[in-house]
Amino acid sequence: MQSVAESLDRLGTLAKTPTVDRLARAFAAAGYELSLVGGPVRDALLGRDVHDLDFTTDARPDDILGVVRPIADAVWDIGRAFGTIGARFGDDTVEITTYRSDSYDGATRKPEVQFGDTLDGDLLRRDFTVNALALRVPEVRLVDPSGGVEDLLARRITTPSSPEVSFGDDPLRMMRAARFAAQLGFVVDEETREAMADMAGRIGIVSAERVRDELTKLLQADDPRPGVELLVDSGLADHVLPEVPALRLEVDEHHHHKDVYQHSLTVLDQAIGYEKERHPGTPPDLVLRIAALLHDIGKPATRRFEPGGAVSFYHHDVVGAKLAKKRLTALRFDKATIDSVARLIELHLRFFGYSDAHWTDSAVRRYVRDAGGELERLHMLTRADVTTRNRRKADRLGFAYDDLEQRIAELKAQEELDAVRPDLDGEQVMRLLGLKPGREVGQALAFLLELRLDEGPLGEEEATRRLLAWWESR
Template sequence: MQSVAAALARLGELAASPTVSRLANAFAAAGHELALVGGPVRDAFLDRATNDLDFTTDASPDQILKIVKPIADAHWDIGRAFGTIGAKVGDDTVEITTYRADSYDGQTRRPDVVFGASLEDDLIRRDFTVNALALRLPEVKLVDPAGGIDDMLAGILRTPAAPEVSFGDDPLRMMRAARFSAQLGFALDPGTQAAMTAMADSIRIISAERVCEELSKLLKSDRPRAGIELLVESGLAEIVLPEIPALRLEIDEHHHHKDVYQHTLTVLDQAIDYERSRGNLPVPDLVVRLAALLHDIGKPATRRLEPGGVVSFYHHDVVGSKLARKRLRALRFDNETINAVGRLVELHLRFFGYTEGAWTDSAVRRYVRDAGDQLERLHILTRADVTTRNRRKADRLGFAYDDLEQRISELAEQEEMAAVRPDLDGEQIMAILGVTPGREVGEAYRYLLEQRLDDGPLGEEEATARLQAWWAGRGQ
């Protein structure tokens, strides 16, 4: 948190920037108010980078367009029904919205769009006090009707209006509370958290698409753990992501096992650290983080209490993969993300067989083949899944995975393993066997692929001989 004086100085510099000053002067010349609002003002106090420029004004959407057109390189009015006009001014993309004073029916979360008359009324209807800040332009005057600066100094997140009213207007704000808590490192005001718990069920009226978007933003924050914990503690996760609170398995005095819920949160933390340190994936990587969060969700369904105080979770990887795909589909994630996360959950245990005995080159090839284009993410998830406090065991697993990655690298150099294919293609198979396209060609192709994985590159002559021998034996 910067000092107020330092934040105001930074805001003054922002107000003097070419884009902001051009807009401020244009609206003033037209006789309208303009204010920079929300995130950019908040981030000036938190010493965070500013990426978006959002403005609010007393001008109507038609008037905004008339003012912006002469100074914008491009403009669009896709949000016009809600009072928002977008524009490209210089190097910046901006959004300018007419003051709002919406009312809600409390059932569908569809607002009756009503344009407001004052900046202060517009700010009070926003989600949290730390976002209900504005900088009047061109005079560079800070407006803080809800005490957002005091809340930032105290590290508190609360709503400008009563939380029951704010969350009743838009229940998605409860999930936003979890996200901002994680992003900003702020504690939730007790009254706000109590309202979240009491009103959690109202999240059901929010579309799956909006929930998906908010959950994704939370997971892509620097440290999402606190937000996930808040979703679980408030009861929201029971509705939008019930597989996570289900990980809080009861542990009795006779059967002991690792706390799966806390283990999962630790895996998420560690996956984020690996994601940053390895440098082979974009940061943040939503697929890695979803896979870390969901990798053990098959455990509650597969939990068995065995004799001697042992607890087993046989096949929780396969069950978890199915559950992950089902949940992500329900949340309207795209198919690419669903398939990638499902594959990672299914494969996350595969490595642990490596420490039980030496893998052949064939086993290493299969590991790479099965991972496909998710291999780097599988490396991260598998390493992150080691949360034991036994340093000797952790080191042993770490060294074993180092060895596996080294072998993968060496085999890839020798054989270009990333593109493992049989030594003969479909056309060659049909010519050698004298068959036409059909099931037999697929069977032959798979046979040669297994030969390739077992023994490495065979060459065309050896592959042909093995294919003919296989075909002759198949006929018999």
């Protein structure tokens, strides 16, 4: 955290930005309180960039609309029943919410919406002390009823009320604790961790979509590992992503294998490193990160103890791809994400055959074809999957993958490998063989594609000759 003077300067600067200043003056003129609240205040104090502008006020929703409509570029009231009005001022999108003092029935995480009358009361019902901060405007006064600044200085995550009450009100806050541990690099205090462990089963009342959204934000953090570890250690992962804690396979003195859970976390770390190295400044690659975390989830189901103390995990790539697809579907991820993650997991072992025996051009073409649009991610995942401490082995695998990528680049230049297709299309096949659309046309195209993969481009004349000869041989 910055020095106190620097932090106060940041708050003063934030309060004077055009959008904040305009809203502050308008609400004051109408006789209402207005405060920036939560994330923007926390981030300003930490010296982080402020992106969202969230406000709270004693004005009721209709009164908020009355103040905002004349001065905003656009206004929407989709959250009006919950006291929230959205508005746009130039490039800034803001949300303004009436003070809340909600109550919960304990059966769901949906509160009975009740508007409050005080800023302190609103802040004390929030998730964590570091988010229970407000900046009163236009007077620029920091309001901190629960010691949030002290927790910021200590880099600590805890709740304004007792964690049992807070998590009982909204169990999703337990996942948020893990997310903030990842995003902020803070440590969750012991009492809060104990409450998470005791109440982990309560996450079951939260919708899959909300769990997915929190998990997504966690994995997109700059360093998601502490958050993942907290999910596992608290028992939350047993309910939302059970395949990850299942990776903690027992290792006995007779059968030795790598700690699959720690290996997977290391692969996640290394995949993020490759992502940042190859695509600096781009948004986090959620597909790559999920695939890295889940790439070995097929191992518990496929573990076999072999004679001599060896352990095998045959076909864990295929089994893992199926398990990942099932879990991500349950979490309501979109089909494109599910398919991409499953494909990466299914293919993540393919390269290791290359490191053992030199591939033909045909094998390289098939590798590219099977990876399709996931080739770049597969490069990063495969490299990240090398976590051996044996430097000679690591170097050998690294050099082998360098060689494979070089060969792919050369073949691409020669053959436009990104779009490997038969030398003849379906219309040409039907015309040459006198066929109508159907299974036989597909078989002919599959034959031509195999030729293309095995031998490279043949040209239309040679492809026609080979097709006719194949057809005649049938």
